[in-house]
Structures are given as C-alpha cells and as structure tokens.
Amino acid sequence: MTDEPPITLYRLQACPFCERVVRKLDEYGLEYRSRFVEPMHSDRNVVKRISGKRSVPAIVDENTGLTMSESGNIVEYLEKTYGGEA
Amino acid sequence: MGLDFDVVDLPEADHPDVGDTAPDFTRPLVDEEFWEDRSLASLTDEGPVLLVAHPMDGAFPATYVWNEIDDRGWADDVTVVGLSISSVYEHKDLLGERGADARLFSDPGAGVAAEYGIEHDLDGMTGVTEHRPAVFLIDGDRTVQYAWVAETWPDFPNYDDVDAAIDDL
Numbered sequence: 226m227t228d229e230p231p232i233t234l235y236r237l238q239a240c241p242f243c244e245r246v247v248r249k250l251d252e253y254g255l256e257y258r259s260r261f262v263e264p265m266h267s268d269r270n271v272v273k274r275i276s277g278k279r280s281v282p283a284i285v286d287e288n289t290g291l292t293m294s295e296s297g298n299i300v301e302y303l304e305k306t307y308g309g310e311a
Numbered sequence: 312m313g314l315d316f317d318v319v320d321l322p323e324a325d326h327p328d329v330g331d332t333a334p335d336f337t338r339p340l341v342d343e344e345f346w347e348d349r350s351l352a353s354l355t356d357e358g359p360v361l362l363v364a365h366p367m368d369g370a371f372p373a374t375y376v377w378n379e380i381d382d383r384g385w386a387d388d389v390t391v392v393g394l395s396i397s398s399v400y401e402h403k404d405l406l407g408e409r410g411a412d413a414r415l416f417s418d419p420g421a422g423v424a425a426e427y428g429i430e431h432d433l434d435g436m437t438g439v440t441e442h443r444p445a446v447f448l449i450d451g452d453r454t455v456q457y458a459w460v461a462e463t464w465p466d467f468p469n470y471d472d473v474d475a476a477i478d479d480l
Contacts, residue, residue: 258347259347259348260346
C-alpha cells in the first residue's frame with residue numbers, strides 16, 4: 226500500500242489562495258496529498274462534506290484531527306503547528 | 312463484407328499480456344467529486360482492477376464502451392477505471408453522464424499508452440496521440456489476467472470475453 230500523507234489539501238487549479246497554502250506546506254517540508262475540485266462552487270460537495278463550506282483551499286490534517294478552510298486561517302494554523310520545527 | 316467503408320488495420324501492439332505484470336503508473340484519477348494523483352498499484356492493492364483504455368472522451372467509441380460497461384454493471388464486481396488523453400475536466404463531464412461508480416485516469420501526454428504499447432497516432436489530428444481501445448483485467452498482484460488490444464480502427468472489446476474473465480477471478 227502506498228503511504229498516504231496525513232495532510233490532504235482540497236484545491237482548485239490556478240487558485241492563488243491555494244498556492245499560498247502550498248507554499249507554506251513546502252516551506253515546512255510537509256507531505257500532502259492534493260485533491261482538485263471543480264471551479265463551480267455548486268459542484269464541490271466533497272469540500273462541503275468535510276469542512277462545512279464549499280470554499281477552497283481546505284485542509285484535513287490527520288496529525289491533529291483538524292479540518293479548516295480559508296487560506297489565512299490555514300497559513301496561521303500551519304505556522305503555529307509546524308513553524309517551530311522549521 | 313462488401314460494405315463500402317474502411318476499417319483500418321493497426322500495427323501489431325507490444326502490450327502486456329496474460330501473466331505479465333501490468334506496468335505501474337501514476338496519473339490524476341477522476342471521480343465524481345475530485346481528482347488526485349493515484350497509482351495503478353494503489354488500486355490493485357485493494358483488489359482486481361479493470362483498466363479500460365479508450366479514445367478521447369466524446370468520440371463515439373468512448374461513449375459506446377462506457378454505455379456497455381454500465382449496462383453490464385462491471386463496477387459492481389471489480390474496480391473499473393478508464394484511461395484516455397482527455398483532461399480531468401472532460402472526464403468529470405463523462406462521469407456526469409455515464410461510467411457509474413467508475414473512475415478515469417487522465418493521460419494527456421499518452422505516456423501510459425507508450426508504456427503499455429497501445430499508442431495510436433491519429434490521422435488528420437496532427438500531434439495527437441491517444442490510446443487505442445484496450446482492456447486489461449489486472450489482479451491484486453498486478454498480474455494481467457485478461458488482455459485485449461484493438462487490432463483495427465475502430466474496434467470494440469469482446470464484452471462477453473471480459474465478462475467471463477471477471478467471473479474467472
């Protein structure tokens with residue numbers, strides 16, 4: 226079985242807010258799995274199901290059991306959780 | 312046959328055959344909700360996989376093949392995945408209409424087609440190489456249990472043979 230990284234990033238192709246989160250994940254050397262969703266908001270039920278909202282980026286971090294959306298929140302969370310180890 | 316049209320013979324394909332290990336690959340795999348990079352091995356680890364390579368989404372052979380797969384309900388018995396050069400967005404559209412419980416690999420550069428020896432350079436569409444129609448039934452050890460590759464263009468799988476191969480698993 227392939228090892229699945231504990232962090233899953235729900236993203237939209239070419240979305241700058243998503244790229245901001247990707248930059249932060251890369252900065253801390255965190256392994257993550259990318260799941261791309263549709264540009265159409267109404268077609269993003271998977272994101273709604275995991276985070277309660279249809280907005281991306283959204284991440285699921287199995288290290289901490291946390292799910293969150295909005296890039297500002299996510300970046301802040303990553304800094305707090307992983308910044309110290311960078 | 313006396314019919315006034317041309318079925319084109321394709322050159323012999325050097326493809327994985329029964330008993331061979333199916334080459335592993337990773338490509339974006341599309342389901343009804345999202346796409347993500349997946350390897351073939353990560354799918355076969357979970358059980359047998361029916362890998363169906365087909366012309367680009369929208370071409371009538373792709374439509375016919377998926378209609379037949381749906382009619383026969385193969386996705387109830389094995390993991391069914393398609394493979395074409397179509398983009399992830401086109402795959403999403405296809406899954407909106409057919410391919411119930413199936414997922415689709417997107418291989419726009421046809422690299423997997425090359426790996427599997429099933430490339431098809433399209434006449435009149437310069438620079439476009441796609442997958443010739445092909446069906447591989449691959450077991451949990453990634454061993455090919457059934458293989459069929461089109462020898463003419465167009466050509467369609469023998470669905471009863473695939474049915475029998477699934478039953479034999």
